[in-house]
Amino acid sequence: MADWTQQTQQAREWFESLRDSICAEFEAIEREADSDAAFAYTPWNREEEGNESPGGGVQGLMKGKVFEKVGVNVSTVQGTFAPEFAKTINGAEEDPRFSATGISLVAHMANPHVPAVHMNTRFLVTGKAWFGGGADLNPPIPYEEDTEEFHAAFRAACAKHNPTYYERFRKWADDYFYIPHRGVHRGVGGIFYDHLECADEQGFARNLDFTRDVGKTFLETYPKLVRRRMNADWTEEDKRTQLEWRGRYAEFNLVYDRGTLFGLKTGGNVDAILMSLPPEAVWS
Numbered sequence: 639m640a641d642w643t644q645q646t647q648q649a650r651e652w653f654e655s656l657r658d659s660i661c662a663e664f665e666a667i668e669r670e671a672d673s674d675a676a677f678a679y680t681p682w683n684r685e686e687e688g689n690e691s692p693g694g695g696v697q698g699l700m701k702g703k704v705f706e707k708v709g710v711n712v713s714t715v716q717g718t719f720a721p722e723f724a725k726t727i728n729g730a731e732e733d734p735r736f737s738a739t740g741i742s743l744v745a746h747m748a749n750p751h752v753p754a755v756h757m758n759t760r761f762l763v764t765g766k767a768w769f770g771g772g773a774d775l776n777p778p779i780p781y782e783e784d785t786e787e788f789h790a791a792f793r794a795a796c797a798k799h800n801p802t803y804y805e806r807f808r809k810w811a812d813d814y815f816y817i818p819h820r821g822v823h824r825g826v827g828g829i830f831y832d833h834l835e836c837a838d839e840q841g842f843a844r845n846l847d848f849t850r851d852v853g854k855t856f857l858e859t860y861p862k863l864v865r866r867r868m869n870a871d872w873t874e875e876d877k878r879t880q881l882e883w884r885g886r887y888a889e890f891n892l893v894y895d896r897g898t899l900f901g902l903k904t905g906g907n908v909d910a911i912l913m914s915l916p917p918e919a920v921w922s
Contacts, residue, residue: 640763640767642737642763642767642836642842645761645767645836645839645842645846646714646737646739646761646763648846649739649740649761649769649846649849650712650714650739652846652849652850652853653712653739653740653741653759653853654712654741656741656850656853656854656857657698657710657712657741659857660710660743660856660857661677661698661700661710663857663861664677664700664705664708664710664745664861665677665700667704667705667861667864667865667868668700668702668703668704668705670865671702671703671704671868672703673702673703673704675700675701675702675703675705676700677698677699677700677710678698678699678700679696679697679698680696680697680698680699680909681694681695681696681697682694682695682696682697682907682909682910684715684717684904684905684906684907685905686717686718686905689716689717689718691716692715692716692717692905693713693714693715693716693717693737694713694714694715694907695711695712695713695714695715695906695907695910696711696712696713697709697711697907697909697910697913698710698711698712699913701917702748703748704747704748704749704752704864704868705745705746705747705748706746706747706748706917706918707745707746707913707916707917708743708744708745708746709742709743709744709745709910709913709914710741710742710743711741711742711743711910711913712739712740712741712742713738713739713740713742713906713907713910714737714738714739715737715738715739715904715905715906716735716736716737716738717735717736717904717905718734718735718736719734719735719736719903719904720734720903721734723903727764728762728764728766728768728832728833729764729765729766729767729768730764730765731765732765733764733765734764735764736762736763736764736904737762737763738760738761738762738763738904739760739761740758740759740760740761740762740771741757741758741759741760741853742757742758742760742897742914743755743756743757743758743856744756744913744914745860746884746916746917747864747868749867749868749869749870749872750778750779750872750876750877750879750880751779751781751867751870751872751876752777752863752864752867752868752870753775753776753777753778753780753781753784753825753826753863753867754775754776754777754778754825754884754887754916755773755774755775755776755856755860756773756774756776756914757771757772757773757774757852757853757856757860758771758772758773758897759771759772759849759852759853761846761849766833766835767835767836767842768832768833768834768835768836768845769831769834769836769845769846769848769849770831770832770833770834771830771831771832771849771852772807772810772811772828772829772830772831772852773792773828773829773852773855773856773860774811774815774824774825774826774827774828774829774830775788775825775826775827775828775863776824776825776826776883776887777825777826778876778879778880778883778884779876779879779880780826781867784863784866784867785826787859787862787863788826788828788859788860788863789808789827789828791855791858791859792804792807792808792828792829792852792855792859793808794855795851795852795854795855796829798851799844799847799848799851800848803829803831803848804829806831807829807830807831808827808828808829810829810830810831810832811827811828811829811830812827814830815827815830815890817886817889817890817893817894818894819889819893820886820889822886824886824887824890829852834848834849878920881918881919881920882919882920882921882922884916884918884919884920885919885920885921887916887919888915888916888919891914891915892915895914898911898912898914
């Protein structure tokens with residue numbers, strides 16, 4: 639495995655900076671709603687037999703008036719994949735060693751009219767080095783205006799880097815965030831990308847720039863949607879719709895999500911991994 643230590647540190651610093659900016663903005667929204675909710679940060683250390691520096695991360699969690707439950711986690715880990723799992727990971731077939739750093743965010747909202755959201759970006763090193771991630775909007779009660787604004791922002795972000803990115807990554811999100819046993823998509827989509835490989839430092843810089851723009855676009859766009867809907871009146875029927883939709887969200891994350899599997903298979907912090915699950919859900 640090539641030495642990408644310096645680049646991993648660069649990516650980590652960006653993810654931590656993005657985490658700080660997002661959490662500050664979300665806390666500001668809580669202040670606007672006369673709430674004193676704030677993120678609680680819990681560091682955790684990964685354990686791996688025979689590995690003196692397996693890494694770890696910090697789980698950030700807030701439960702407030704607007705954000706019923708939002709988690710923003712950053713982790714940086716390194717170690718060795720189990721043999722069978724290594725066969726499923728890009729570049730790990732012959733050498734199971736890996737390192738990974740990334741940010742992961744899931745927000746479940748109190749008001750059913752405010753869309754839930756997921757965002758994550760990451761940098762992984764095995765026999766290859768690459769970036770992946772994306773963001774997708776998950777409204778229990780969709781509004782065309784919100785969907786169009788979310789997609790327009792990421793379309794513009796993608797266009798700055800490659801004219802093919804948006805359509806490729808939009809379709810990838812649609813294909814990935816799909817619940818086969820229900821025959822429905824998890825939400826209204828967004829973008830999803832993986833294996834943006836870095837053959838050299840120039841490739842790393844190019845893909846890091848794109849990944850930064852994904853994070854910046856999320857930070858610029860999602861809070862606008864929250865502020866637009868957070869004071870809307872809602873009914874018990876609206877809440878029931880939200881709770882049923884959350885059940886579908888939980889099903890996807892527990893049955894199909896590769897990030898959940900990656901975290902569990904690599905000895906990550908279980909609470910941080912499963913922070914994506916909603917605080918309350920129903921199955922009818």
